[in-house]
Amino acid sequence: MKKLSLIQLKAGRKGKIVEISGGAALQHRMMGMGIYPGKEIMKYSHFGLRGPVMIKLGRSVIALGHGMAAKVILETE
């Protein structure tokens, strides 16, 4: 078990969300889209130079801004 942020996770790897380390508004917004602690996601790709991170979540593909992705903390095997 290793804890890291969505930025650090390698593209193509899966992880389980353990924490959204942001304010209540951000947690709420992500919650509505299904991004919440306990959820397993796959990182698709990462656009360089502080670009967005793409994740696969259930059947949807979601783009998160760099700063937002840094707040998603995951656990990997």
Add this chain to the structure above:
Amino acid sequence: MIKKIFLLGNPNVGKSMVFSRLTGVQVISSNYPGTTVEILRGQLKVKDEVIEVVDLPGTYSLVSSSKAEEVAVSLLRESPKDETAVINIVDATNLERNLFLTLQLIEEGYSVIVCLNMCDDTAHRGISIDTKKLEEILAVPVIPTCAVTGVGIKFLIERIKEVHPGARNKLTHEERWKEIGKIIESTQQLTHRHHNFRELLEDASVRPISGLLLSVGVIYASFKIVRFLGEFMINKICDPVFFNLYQPIVMRLSQALGGDGFWHHLLIGDLINGKIDFKQSFGVLTTAPYIEFAMVLPYIVSFYFILSLLEDIGYLPRLAILLDNLLHRLGLHGFAIIPMLLGFGCNVPGILATRVLESKRERFIASTLISIGVPCVPLQAMIFGLLGKFSGWYVSGVYLVLFSLILILGVIMNRTLKGYSPEFLLEIPPYRFPPVALLAQKLYFRVKGFIIEAVPIVLAGVFVINILIYSKAFDFVTGIFAPIIKGLFGLPKEAVVALVIGFLRKDVAVGLLMPLGLTAKQLFISATLLAVSFPCIATFVILLKELGVKDLIKAMLIMITVAIVVGTILNFGIMS
């Protein structure tokens, strides 16, 4: 007693399409989250009873995060629960995420009917949903539909009368997602399939290198096709009609009017070498229709054809990902590219679309950048028509100046304006291929909108301008501003009228420049000035509505400053 039906659902599930099917009111729908930013109302007849139907902007939950979502949720809350039915539109290909809002609505005691949309798309994605079972578990009617083709809409209307207030215990968000997990397990089956070509393309567009290459290709091809189609229509259809069919008619009218005098001046304009010149005569019946139908309309058709295609396929959000990085430096995020692209058609829908941006600061930056740096189709078409005959550098030059302005102003506003701009969080829809009939309908809707809005203003505008010119009423204004525009921008005093008329419509303003015999450099400067200075009246009104008086004044000050600085730099900076 149900008096109102609200259409509610996640972004990009086809609410507007269902709305069109229910009410017969034609609206724009596209394949990206946040197409609808306004509240749309229509009527539906259910067994002799007329019920109001309200289409709301998409939202993921009943707690809102953007202005558009806020509007949706507050409108629902205002309506008394016992008079309200909610048609909750759900994307069948993404049931899990959609059910969050569904459960929330039922828990809050709304009378919900679930419209399981895009049912035609589930089979080849390897999804099968047990509708009966879902209906049992949710205890509300569930109707599979495909709004694009109209399948299932009849059943949806039939069962609207069955709605009853939901009865589910209120759950915390975590509990709700757990509950959804259980529901999904018992109602949805997935079969694994191999990737098809469409999914490979979807993949390629969300990875950095392939995505970038793809976008360069798409943008280049779009630009080429818009120009090719536009020029094709002008040369093969519009010009022949005007020169071969229309010219003899107006020529006869000109002779009947005696070739001179007030009415001749008003309707036909000035004769150039004894003949009507559609580009220079400037009469209500000559230059006005020529500008709108033979110079602008062809580009309206070709631009909206390509834009509608890209919208419906679902390419635009992919462009947003690629540009997120750059737009961040301008105080915006990736999604802002969509309002900007819409602004290239007409600034008005572009500025309206900024409502999907989360903060007021972002909306101010985006609206200001659109009104300064994004030229609408009518203006662009006139720039092609006017500067196209000189070297290609002049046309590209206008774009180059405008794009540099977007970058420079964006960076400045991002550094100086208070507040911060939120991050990007956007769902990327799968590619969808719209039926041709639907695409044609959307194009027709937009072109019709242009004709209804633009043509009367242009005809009336030319009419009034001609009276003012004839009565020499402009001379006063010209006298005041002539020293400025001559000294700073190197333009003749007649160009003042054109710049003032830019406030009415940009295409008419460029039309006023045509008879002046300006040099390429002067045309280049005045075209650029028309783009960056005051917005046209329609854009002005929408800016006032969206930004409020204070921010509008701020935006206007920026525009005037930019116009003066840019005009002066271009005048003294480039050699003619």
